[in-house]
Amino acid sequence: MPRLxxxxxxxxxxxxxxxxxxxxxxxAGELLSITxxxxxxxxxxxxxIAGLLIPEQGAIQxxxxxxxxxxxxxxxxQAWLGHRNALKDTWTALENLLLLRQLRSxxxxxxxxxxxxxxxxxxxxxxxxxxxxxxxxxxxxASLLLTNAPLWLLDEPQNSLDKEGxxxxxxxxxxxxxxxxxxxxxxxxxxxxxxxNCRYLTLGSSS
Amino acid sequence: xxxxxxxxxxxxDLAYEHKTAWLNPLLFFALxxxxxxxxxxxxxxxxxxxxPGLVWITALLATLLSLETxxxxxxxDGTLELWCANQPSLLVYAYAKxxxxxxxxxxxLVLISPLLAYSLHLPMVALAVLMLSLLLGSIALVWxxxxxxxxxxxxxxxxxxxxxxxxxxxxxVLIFGASAVEITTQGxxxxxPLYLLAALAVLAVxxxxxxxxxxxxLSTS
Numbered sequence: 146m147p148r149l150x151x152x153x154x155x156x157x158x159x160x161x162x163x164x165x166x167x168x169x170x171x172x173a174g175e176l177l178s179i180t181x182x183x184x185x186x187x188x189x190x191x192x193x194i195a196g197l198l199i200p201e202q203g204a205i206q207x208x209x210x211x212x213x214x215x216x217x218x219x220x221x222x223q224a225w226l227g228h229r230n231a232l233k234d235t236w237t238a239l240e241n242l243l244l245l246r247q248l249r250s251x252x253x254x255x256x257x258x259x260x261x262x263x264x265x266x267x268x269x270x271x272x273x274x275x276x277x278x279x280x281x282x283x284x285x286x287a288s289l290l291l292t293n294a295p296l297w298l299l300d301e302p303q304n305s306l307d308k309e310g311x312x313x314x315x316x317x318x319x320x321x322x323x324x325x326x327x328x329x330x331x332x333x334x335x336x337x338x339x340x341x342n343c344r345y346l347t348l349g350s351s352s
Numbered sequence: 353x354x355x356x357x358x359x360x361x362x363x364x365d366l367a368y369e370h371k372t373a374w375l376n377p378l379l380f381f382a383l384x385x386x387x388x389x390x391x392x393x394x395x396x397x398x399x400x401x402x403x404p405g406l407v408w409i410t411a412l413l414a415t416l417l418s419l420e421t422x423x424x425x426x427x428x429d430g431t432l433e434l435w436c437a438n439q440p441s442l443l444v445y446a447y448a449k450x451x452x453x454x455x456x457x458x459x460x461l462v463l464i465s466p467l468l469a470y471s472l473h474l475p476m477v478a479l480a481v482l483m484l485s486l487l488l489g490s491i492a493l494v495w496x497x498x499x500x501x502x503x504x505x506x507x508x509x510x511x512x513x514x515x516x517x518x519x520x521x522x523x524x525v526l527i528f529g530a531s532a533v534e535i536t537t538q539g540x541x542x543x544x545p546l547y548l549l550a551a552l553a554v555l556a557v558x559x560x561x562x563x564x565x566x567x568x569x570l571s572t573s
Contacts, residue, residue, distance in 0.1 A: 195437040198573045218440035225437030229430025233362060235369035244362060247355045249438045298437065 146173040146325055147222065147295045148210040149194070154203035156186075156193055163189050164348075166203070172210060173295070173325040174342050176318065178332055181348035187331035188228070188300055190348065194329060195225050195298050207296060224249050224294040228301045230285040234274035238265055238284050241273055245288035252293035259290040263313060278305035286314055289321075297321060299330040356448045363452030366425075377418040378460050384410045385468040396473045403472035404482065404533035411461050411486055412493060412526055418457040419497045420514060422449065423505045423568065436572050442565035450498050450561065458490035478536040481546070488549040489529040495556035496521045502567035525552060 149171040156164040163186040171177055179187045192198045194205055196219055207222055208215045216222050232241045242256050260266045263283040273281060282305050289297060297318075303311050315338050318328060322342060336343060367374045388406055389399055426432045426449075435445050465486050466479040474482065500518035504510035532545035 192573075197433065197436055220436075220438055220440045223437065225434055227430045227433050227437075229428075229433070231430040231434040233366060233429070233431075235366055236362065240362075240365075244358050245434075247358055248434060294438075 146210045147207055147216060147327065148172050149296060149327060149329075150204075150206045150208065151194065152204050152206075154193060154200045154205060156189060156198065156200050158189070164193070164200075168203075169346065171327050171329065173327060174322050176322055176328045176330070176336075176338070176343045177346055178330055178336060178343065179346045179348060180332065185349045187348060191298050191300050191329065191331050195223060196220065197225075221250050222294050223296040223298055224289055224292045225298045226285055226289065226300065226302060228304060230281045232273045232281055232284060235272050237270050237272055238276070239269045241284060242288055242291070245285075246291040249288075249292035249294055251291055254291050256291060259287040260284075262290065263287040263310075279307055279310055282306055283310055283313075286317065289317065295326050297326065297328040297330075299328065299332075301332055302330055303332060303334040355444050359445065359448035360452050360455075363449065364456065367452075367456045373421075374456060377414040377457050378464070380417060381410050381414040381461050382464065382468060384413075386471065389472065400473040400475065400537070403469055403474040404478070404537065405530045406472065407465055407469050407474075407482065408486070408489075408526055408530040408533070411465065411490065412522055414461060415458060415490060415493045416497060416515060416518065416522075418453070419494065419501050419518075420511055422453060422498060422501045427505055427572070432568060433572055436569055442568050443561055446498070446502075446561040446564040446568070450494055450564070453498075454491060454494045458486075458494060462486045462490060474533070475537050478533050481536040481542045482533045484546060485529045485532040485542070485549055488546065488553045489525045491553040492525045492549065492556045493522060495553075495560040496525075499560055499563045499567065502564045502571065505568065506571040525549065528552070 151170070152168050154164060154167045155162070167190070169177070179190060181187055189198065193200050196205075206215050207219050231245070238260065239256065242260065246256060257266065257269070260269050263286060265280060265284055265287065268276070268280070273284065276284070286302065302314055306314060311334065315336065319338055321328060385407060388402075392398060392402070423432065435442055439445070462483055466483055469479060469482050497518045500514050503517065504514050507513065528545040528548045532542040532549065535545070536542045
């Protein structure tokens with residue numbers, strides 16, 4: 146079982162210190178929701194953990210919980226979903242999904258089933274440019290069903306989703322956590338998830 | 353490998369949907385080449401003398417023009433970010449993007465170049481060498497130029513900077529390319545410059561994607 150360890154991470158943009166000596170751990174089956182005001186550095190923290198930014202100090206490691214062996218490359222064990230959906234407008238929903246599936250370490254889940262789960266089965270052959278923002282987000286979230294990466298890194302996953310979509314996302318998240326997955330998300334939305342393993346990290350406060 | 357083909361197909365599909373953007377460099381190449389006889393006069397010997405250099409300069413500028421937008425959309429829609437976070441290296445991405453770019457923008461230039469060169473009264477014997485030199489040269493141009501594009505990706509108003517960065521590396525390709533055609537018109541063998549062009553192309557294809565992948569990774573952070 147994997148475990149994420151963040152130790153003494155600091156990062157500054159220009160002269161402004163954004164993240165100061167932050168440490169936390171995340172075990173299998175746990176969710177960490179990063180909250181805080183706009184511009185406080187939620188996305189920056191996610192990017193640091195994803196390896197998109199290099200911390201000035203400290204270390205971020207994904208390792209085995211049992212023997213401490215580091216999982217490299219980390220990118221093979223994580224699924225990133227940024228606030229942009231990374232979808233190509235003129236491609237169909239299915240084509241987009243298949244490419245996203247290829248980009249991450251894929252599992253055996255059927256892409257068509259993933260599409261029907263997020264309610265886009267009928268539109269599978271429609272180009273994404275005809276989709277609303279919420280539908281695009283659903284499609285991007287569907288790609289998370291197709292990976293066996295244990296660590297989900299999500300930036301504002303509930304953005305532009307309707308109530309039903311948010312419920313669907315939380316259902317996906319709960320299932321992922323039950324299967325000993327880990328998730329880190331930056332979000333403004335309160336979670337109505339009934340899992341005991343949900344923790345909150347509020348940036349900008351001393352905690 | 354599946355990923356390579358999928359990205360290649362994606363790029364070809366996208367270009368098919370945006371036909372005007374795809375046609376621009378080709379039209380630029382054709383128009384500029386065809387305007388020269390009007391400005392220089394229709395003297396056969398004059399035109400034939402400048403034809404090799406002219407076709408080559410226009411092809412080089414058309415390639416540079418097409419390169420500018422190489423990674424722009426992928427940066428804007430988050431594709432590149434996703435690649436960086438979910439893939440250990442961007443090499444597959446770089447190879448697929450550059451191959452697609454060459455197929456889309458340079459192969460058509462190579463294919464219509466004999467027609468345009470013939471309209472400039474370039475002797476028939478030199479047409480095949482022109483095509484071959486453009487085929488090899490354009491590979492070097494795309495792969496070398498992509499390093500510059502990757503470095504300037506994420507900067508605003510990067511066209512001028514890109515030209516400034518990339519043109520010095522384009523000079524040898526231009527010299528060998530144009531001279532291969534030139535010496536064929538004089539009845540000599542063009543093997544020397546063509547081999548050099550081939551060497552440059554192989555060197556660029558082998559090494560440039562590493563630089564492109566690294567530069568792109570830096571530009572996303």
